[in-house]
Amino acid sequence: MATASVAAPALVRHAGAAEQPRFALGVASGSPTADSVVLWTRLIGGDLAEPAVPVAWELAADDAFTRIVARGTEPARVDEAHSVHVSARGLEPARDYWYRFTALGQRSASGRTRTAPAPGAAVPRLDFATASCQRWEHGHWAAWRDAAQHPSGRPLDLLLFLGDYIYEYASAPMGVRTHAQGAATTLEGYRARYALYKGDPLLQAAHAACPWIVIWDDHEVENDYAGLQGQGLDPAFAARRAAAYRAWWEHMPVPPALRPPADALGAVPIHGRLDWGGLARLQWADGRQYRDPQPCPRGGRGGSATVRPAECAELFEPARSLWGRVQERWLHEGFSVAHPWNLLAQTTLMARFSTEAVAPPAEPGGAPGGRYWTDGWDGYPAARRRLLAGLHQRRVPGTVVLSGDVHANYVAELHTEADDPRSPHVATEFCGTSISSRSWQQASVDAALKLNPHVIHGRSDQRGYVRFALTPERLEADLRAVADVRDAGSAVGTQARFVVEAGRVGAQKAGG
Numbered sequence: 001m002a003t004a005s006v007a008a009p010a011l012v013r014h015a016g017a018a019e020q021p022r023f024a025l026g027v028a029s030g031s032p033t034a035d036s037v038v039l040w041t042r043l044i045g046g047d048l049a050e051p052a053v054p055v056a057w058e059l060a061a062d063d064a065f066t067r068i069v070a071r072g073t074e075p076a077r078v079d080e081a082h083s084v085h086v087s088a089r090g091l092e093p094a095r096d097y098w099y100r101f102t103a104l105g106q107r108s109a110s111g112r113t114r115t116a117p118a119p120g121a122a123v124p125r126l127d128f129a130t131a132s133c134q135r136w137e138h139g140h141w142a143a144w145r146d147a148a149q150h151p152s153g154r155p156l157d158l159l160l161f162l163g164d165y166i167y168e169y170a171s172a173p174m175g176v177r178t179h180a181q182g183a184a185t186t187l188e189g190y191r192a193r194y195a196l197y198k199g200d201p202l203l204q205a206a207h208a209a210c211p212w213i214v215i216w217d218d219h220e221v222e223n224d225y226a227g228l229q230g231q232g233l234d235p236a237f238a239a240r241r242a243a244a245y246r247a248w249w250e251h252m253p254v255p256p257a258l259r260p261p262a263d264a265l266g267a268v269p270i271h272g273r274l275d276w277g278g279l280a281r282l283q284w285a286d287g288r289q290y291r292d293p294q295p296c297p298r299g300g301r302g303g304s305a306t307v308r309p310a311e312c313a314e315l316f317e318p319a320r321s322l323w324g325r326v327q328e329r330w331l332h333e334g335f336s337v338a339h340p341w342n343l344l345a346q347t348t349l350m351a352r353f354s355t356e357a358v359a360p361p362a363e364p365g366g367a368p369g370g371r372y373w374t375d376g377w378d379g380y381p382a383a384r385r386r387l388l389a390g391l392h393q394r395r396v397p398g399t400v401v402l403s404g405d406v407h408a409n410y411v412a413e414l415h416t417e418a419d420d421p422r423s424p425h426v427a428t429e430f431c432g433t434s435i436s437s438r439s440w441q442q443a444s445v446d447a448a449l450k451l452n453p454h455v456i457h458g459r460s461d462q463r464g465y466v467r468f469a470l471t472p473e474r475l476e477a478d479l480r481a482v483a484d485v486r487d488a489g490s491a492v493g494t495q496a497r498f499v500v501e502a503g504r505v506g507a508q509k510a511g512g
């Protein structure tokens with residue numbers, strides 16, 4: 001890597017009034033390791049040269065770009081929507097870097113990124129956040145400003161985005177903002193949706209603030225899809241999914257090697273694992289691509305339903321998996337007994353969440369009571385039991401499950417037997433609320449909390465994200481809440497704080 005200090009090219013300038021801004025979708029970084037990080041941008045404009053436009057990139061050790069540590073040029077190809085994915089390598093562990101791009105005489109905004117600590121290194125602290133579900137029409141994204149510029153002044157080391165980056169639907173009625181796009185079903189449609197979302201300056205600020213690790217949920221493709229089955233059982237669903245996966249890759253700061261294969265049935269392995277030094281092992285899971293279909297769907301279609309166990313024997317079939325058996329085994333084997341903390345980033349609420357009273361089975365071996373939404377982990381109870389019983393058997397320390405999808409903050413105890421609070425308590429779950437997507441009435445959540453005592457906090461009435469500080473001694477979770485989702489300038493405050501002490505499973509509510 002070159003280390004010479006180089007002055008900025010004299011011809012580079014910001015776009016004039018009559019000139020189309022080429023970097024209007026911002027910049028991003030992600031998928032950090034101890035010696036690499038991925039840098040992303042995408043050029044905009046209908047007049048871009050085919051087949052590619054050269055884009056120069058720089059990575060510096062300082063925010064003034066006086067100490068350049070790596071640079072290069074990558075082609076922004078028309079068949080990749082003029083996106084650029086740079087894998088910057090040979091970097092030092094546990095340090096900040098700044099990056100920017102130039103093309104067509106224009107320079108992008110700069111972003112800050114950070115590498116992971118060296119494997120096994122003593123790490124005093126990890127500051128990270130989780131976020132999910134940013135339906136554009138449902139609100140403005142003050143939450144992203146808070147993530148990028150927290151009042152503490154302490155930057156995030158890492159942001160985990162847990163799914164529903166876009167929503168594929170046509171514009172919602174009664175939205176805070178509206179768009180004119182129809183439902184996204186084609187590559188062009190998904191590209192246009194990402195461009196809409198990524199035009200938001202607050203989202204751009206959050207990307208420019210720290211590296212992201214990104215997993216998808218259903219709305220990056222279609223509501224409630226499972227594997228290669230769309231919720232409408234459309235025989236052309238595989239082609240739609242392939243277009244959606246392609247557009248996702250084009251717009252995310254994920255490695256160049258994750259570019260989806262030409263074969264629409266080819267896998268796009270977005271799950272992964274990263275050690276944050278000796279402090280934590282982080283794993284992230286794909287809950288869509290390999291899952292078995294939801295049980296007992298409504299007649300003539302796929303997707304989710306709400307079911308009573310007595311009416312849905314398929315619910316308990318042991319072979320059914322939310323992650324698919326291959327990924328499931330990989331994740332189970334990946335938990336670390338050598339780290340004090342194991343963070344599992346995955347899409348949806350893992351804690352049992354019944355909306356009817358859970359009575360014991362009427363006869364031995366019979367189905368328990370309760371009523372469950374089948375798109376979440378309640379639709380895959382055998383897979384959930386395999387995971388949690390395995391954590392118990394292997395005595396995996398410090399397991400914290402990080403979730404999103406359900407547009408509410410839930411803090412929960414995870415026991416090996418979902419219906420038995422006396423069974424071993426093996427993990428703590430923090431399921432974060434949505435950035436902007438609408439949710440249930442709080443009264444419905446309050447009613448459900450009475451039926452699910454292992455869920456110790458439930459708030460659907462506020463949008464936001466969750467900010468964590470992890471040390472060898474404890475995990476602190478700060479549920480950040482937006483005061484008014486209709487206002488891009490809204491204040492953001494703390495809904496509640498929780499602490500998990502090392503060596504002691506379960507969250508305690510903190511004062512203040």
Ligand SMILES: [Fe+2]
Nearest residue numbers: 133164405437
């Ligand atoms: Fe969502």
